[in-house]
Amino acid sequence: MTDSSPISGIDWVGFWEESYDARSRIMRRDYELEDWSERAEDYSESRRTNKYEFGESVYSILDLHGVIPQNARVLEVGSGPGTFVIPFARRVDHVTAVEPAEGMIRMICRNAAEAGVENYSIVPKLWQDVNSTEARGQYDLTITSTVIWMFRDIMTQILRMEEVTRGHCCVVGGIGTGQKFEAELWQKIMGDAPHPQYPEYPLIYNLLYMHGRVPQVRIIDYTSMRSPENMLRMYRTFYSIYTEITPEVEETIREALYRDSGEGPCVRKYRSAVVWWDPAVRRKELKGIA
Amino acid sequence: MYDDAGVSMTLQIDWETAWAEGIGEMSRLSTTGYWNRRAEDYSDMVLASDCNHGRNILGLFEREGLLQNKWHVLDIASGPGAITVPFAERVCRVTAVEPAERMTAALISYAQDRGLSNIEIIPQTWQEVDAAAYAKHYDLVICCHALWQFPDILPQIRRMESVSRGYCCLAHGFEAPSETSKLLDILGIDEGNFDQFITILNLLNDAGVHPNVDVVDYALTRSVASAVASTSSLVEKYRPLDASDSALIREYVQSRAKNGAYQVSGRMGVLWWKVA
Numbered sequence: 001m002t003d004s005s006p007i008s009g010i011d012w013v014g015f016w017e018e019s020y021d022a023r024s025r026i027m028r029r030d031y032e033l034e035d036w037s038e039r040a041e042d043y044s045e046s047r048r049t050n051k052y053e054f055g056e057s058v059y060s061i062l063d064l065h066g067v068i069p070q071n072a073r074v075l076e077v078g079s080g081p082g083t084f085v086i087p088f089a090r091r092v093d094h095v096t097a098v099e100p101a102e103g104m105i106r107m108i109c110r111n112a113a114e115a116g117v118e119n120y121s122i123v124p125k126l127w128q129d130v131n132s133t134e135a136r137g138q139y140d141l142t143i144t145s146t147v148i149w150m151f152r153d154i155m156t157q158i159l160r161m162e163e164v165t166r167g168h169c170c171v172v173g174g175i176g177t178g179q180k181f182e183a184e185l186w187q188k189i190m191g192d193a194p195h196p197q198y199p200e201y202p203l204i205y206n207l208l209y210m211h212g213r214v215p216q217v218r219i220i221d222y223t224s225m226r227s228p229e230n231m232l233r234m235y236r237t238f239y240s241i242y243t244e245i246t247p248e249v250e251e252t253i254r255e256a257l258y259r260d261s262g263e264g265p266c267v268r269k270y271r272s273a274v275v276w277w278d279p280a281v282r283r284k285e286l287k288g289i290a
Numbered sequence: 291m292y293d294d295a296g297v298s299m300t301l302q303i304d305w306e307t308a309w310a311e312g313i314g315e316m317s318r319l320s321t322t323g324y325w326n327r328r329a330e331d332y333s334d335m336v337l338a339s340d341c342n343h344g345r346n347i348l349g350l351f352e353r354e355g356l357l358q359n360k361w362h363v364l365d366i367a368s369g370p371g372a373i374t375v376p377f378a379e380r381v382c383r384v385t386a387v388e389p390a391e392r393m394t395a396a397l398i399s400y401a402q403d404r405g406l407s408n409i410e411i412i413p414q415t416w417q418e419v420d421a422a423a424y425a426k427h428y429d430l431v432i433c434c435h436a437l438w439q440f441p442d443i444l445p446q447i448r449r450m451e452s453v454s455r456g457y458c459c460l461a462h463g464f465e466a467p468s469e470t471s472k473l474l475d476i477l478g479i480d481e482g483n484f485d486q487f488i489t490i491l492n493l494l495n496d497a498g499v500h501p502n503v504d505v506v507d508y509a510l511t512r513s514v515a516s517a518v519a520s521t522s523s524l525v526e527k528y529r530p531l532d533a534s535d536s537a538l539i540r541e542y543v544q545s546r547a548k549n550g551a552y553q554v555s556g557r558m559g560v561l562w563w564k565v566a
Contacts, residue, residue: 010303064353175500202495205503209488214464217503219563271500283557284465 012206013155016199020152023196027241031150036080037103038237042230044081044107049225054145054272055087057220058172061274062141065216067168068092072140075164077127078147081107088143089117096139098123098130132160139165145172145272149198154207162279170276173200175219179268185256189239189249196242201273208277215277224268228257231266305493310441312484317441319527322390322415325369328523329392333370334516337400338551343508343558344373347434347461348380350504350560356457357381361429364453366416367436370396371409377430378406385428389415415439421449429456434558437462437486444497451565459562462487464505467554473521473542477535479528487559494561501561509555517543517552 024030036043047054062068072092076084079097081104089095089112097120099105105122112120123130127147142161148171151157161169186195208215226234235253236245243249257266325332351357361381365374368386370393378384378401386409388394394411401409412419416439431454440446450458464487474481494501512520521539525531543552 202492205491206488214505214557215503216505217501219500219502273500284468 010206010210012203012210016154016203016207017152019197019199019203020149022194023198026193026196028243029241031241033101035237035241036101039234040081040101040103040107042226042234043104044111045226045230046224047081047083048111049223052087054220054222054224055084057222058084058143058145058170058274059087059091061218061220062143062168062170062276063091065276067141067170067276069140069167072167073138074141074143075135075139077142077144077161078150079108079122080104080146082111083145084143085120086111086115086117089120090115093119095120096123097121098125098127100124100126100129127157127160130160132163135164137164137166140167141165141170142168143170143172146174146200148173148204149200154204155211158208158211165279168276168278170274171200171204172272172274173204174198175201175271175273181256181260185235185253188252188256190242193242201275205273205275208275209283212282213277213279214281214283215275218274219271220274221269221271224270225265226268227265228261228263231257231261303492303496305489305496306442306444309443309486309489309493312482312489313438313441313443313486315482316438316484320438324523324527325390326392328520329370329390329396331512331516331519331523332393333396333400335510335512335520336370336372338511338513338516339372339509341372341376342510343434343461343506344371344376346506346508346558347373347432347459347560348376350506350562351430351457358429361456362427364424364428364431366431366433366450367439368397368411369393371400373432373434374409375400375404375406377432378409379404381408381429383408383410385410385412387412387414387416387419389413389418416446416449421452424453426455427453430454430459431457432459432461434459434461435463437490443490444493447494447497447499454565457562457564459560460490460501461506461558461560462490463556464559465557467510467556469546469554470556473539474524476538476542477521477525479525491559491561494563499563501563504560504562506558506560507555508558509553511551511553514540514543514547514550514552517547 074088074092074095076095076097079085079099085095085097085108097108099108099122105124108122142165148154205215205217232253236250239245239249260266357380359381362383363377363381364385366387368374368388374384374386374397386397388397388411394413397411431450433450437443437460491503518539522531522536525535546552
C-alpha cells in the first residue's frame with residue numbers, strides 16, 4: 001500500500017517558480033522601487049485603516065501563542081509604510097524595518113512620529129541585499145506580509161529569514177477570495193490576457209510543510225479603506241506593469257471606482273493567513289495512522 | 291501588487307479524487323466490525339491516557355477564548371469518548387455519533403464512572419445520520435482521527451457544516467508516534483504514506499474553506515496488554531498473525547514499558563473554522 005496518489009509527486013517549488021515566471025511573461029516591465037514609492041500614500045492609508053487593524057490582529061495572534069517573548073527584537077522584511085512597525089513597536093523592545101523604497105521609508109517615519117514610536121530602525125535595502133549571516137540569530141521574530149510573491153527563489157529567502165531569528169518566523173499571506181471587481185477591471189483593460197497570479201497562501205504552507213517545518217495558521221479578516229485618489233494611484237501603478245496607461249485606461253479605472261464606491265472612500269474586505277513556525281522544530285515523515 | 295487581494299493560484303489537482311484514492315484501502319479495511327474488535331484495547335488507551343488528545347483539543351478552544359459552558363458539541367466517530375468525555379466535563383451537552391456497539395458500551399461505562407449525564411449517543415455512522423434533522427443544531431462539530439471513513443470527504447464535511455451553528459474541527463495524525471512506526475516497519479506492515487493532513491488542508495482551501503491550523507502534541511498511554519492487542523489487530527487487517535509476530539510485538543512493547551505502562555507521543559494537525 002504505497003502512496004500512488006497524485007499529491008506524492010507535487011513539485012511545490014517548481015509550481016511557485018512557474019507561477020512567478022508566468023507573471024513575468026505577461027509583464028511589459030519589471031517592478032521598480034519607484035513603483036513602491038508611488039504606492040506609499042495609498043498603501044499607508046490601507047494599513048492604517050481601523051487604527052492598524054491588520055497589524056494589530058497579527059500581533060494579537062502571535063502574542064497569544066507565545067511567539068513574542070518579553071523584550072523582543074523583531075525584524076520586518078519589506079515593511080512598506082510600517083505595516084508591523086507601528087503596532088509591534090508599541091509592545092516590543094525594537095523593530096528593524098527592511099525597506100528599500102524611499103517613499104515607503106518616509107511613510108514609516110511619518111506614521112511612527114504620529115504614533116509616538118521611536119524604538120525602530122530602518123535598513124534601506126532590498127531583503128535580498130541584507131547580509132543575513134552577519135545578522136544571524138539577532139532577532140526573536142522575523143515577519144513579513146504581502147512580500148514573498150516577489151521572491152522567485154522562495155526557499156532561499158525563507159532560509160535567510162530563518163537564519164536571522166533565534167525564535168520564530170511569520171509570513172502573512174493574502175488569500176485570493178475571488179474579488180469580482182478586480183476580475184472585471186482586468187478584463188476591461190486587458191481583455192483575454194491571463195490574469196497574473198500572486199500566489200501566497202496556501203502555497204507557502206505546502207512549501208514549508210514539504211520542507212519539514214511545522215507551521216500553524218490563523219485566518220484573519222480585515223478592512224482596507226482608501227480614498228478614490230489613492231485607489232486610482234494603486235491601479236495606475238499596477239496596470240503600468242502590464243500595459244501602457246493611456247487616458248482611456250485611466251478613465252476605465254476611474255469609472256469602475258466611481259461605480260463601485262461613488263465619491264466616497266473605497267472599502268475592501270480582505271482575508272489573509274498568518275503562518276508562523278519555529279525553524280528549530282522539524283516534523284518527522286508521517287507514516288501510519290497517529 | 292494587488293495588496294492583500296492576493297489572487298490565488300489554481301493548482302490543477304483534484305483533491306477530492308486524491309483523497310478518495312489515498313484513503314480507499316484504509317477505509318475498506320477499517321470496518322465497524324474491526325472497531326468492535328478494537329474496542330477493548332482502544333478504550334484502555336483512552337482511559338489510561340486520560341483522554342489526552344481530546345483534552346488538548348479542548349485546551350485549544352479554551353485558549354482561543356471560544357469555549358462556552360452552554361455549548362452543545364457533536365463528536366463524530368467518538369469511540370470510547372476521547373473527545374466526548376473532556377468536552378462533557380466542560381460544556382452543557384455532547385452528542386456522540388458512534389456505530390460500533392462495543393465502543394458505545396465503553397463510552398457509556400466511562401461516562402458513568404465520571405458521573406457524566408450530559409452525553410447522548412446516536413448509534414449510527416455519520417453517513418447514516420439525517421443531517422437535515424439537526425440543521426444548525428450544534429456549536430462545535432468535531433471529527434478526530436476518523437476522516438478515513440469518508441471516501442466522499444467534501445460532501446461529508448459540508449454535512450458537518452450544515453449541522454453546526456458555530457465551529458467545525460477536524461483532527462488528524464500529523465506525525466505518528468515514532469515507536470509505532472518503528473514497530474510496524476519491523477513487522478513489515480506498510481500502511482502507506484498517504485498524507486491525510488495535507489490533503490484535507492488543500493482540499494478545504496480549494497473549496498473556499500480556509501481553516502485555522504494548529505499542530506498539537508499528545509501522549510498516549512496504555513497497558514502492555516492493550517498495546518499488544520492493538521498492534522496485533524492492526525497486523526491482522528493486512529495478514530494473519532503468526533506466533534513469531536506475537537512474540538516480537540510483546541517483546542517490543544514490554545522492553546519499552548515503564549511500570550506496566552507503554553507510552554508514545556505524536557502530533558495532531560487540528561483544522562478548525564467558523565462556519566459561515
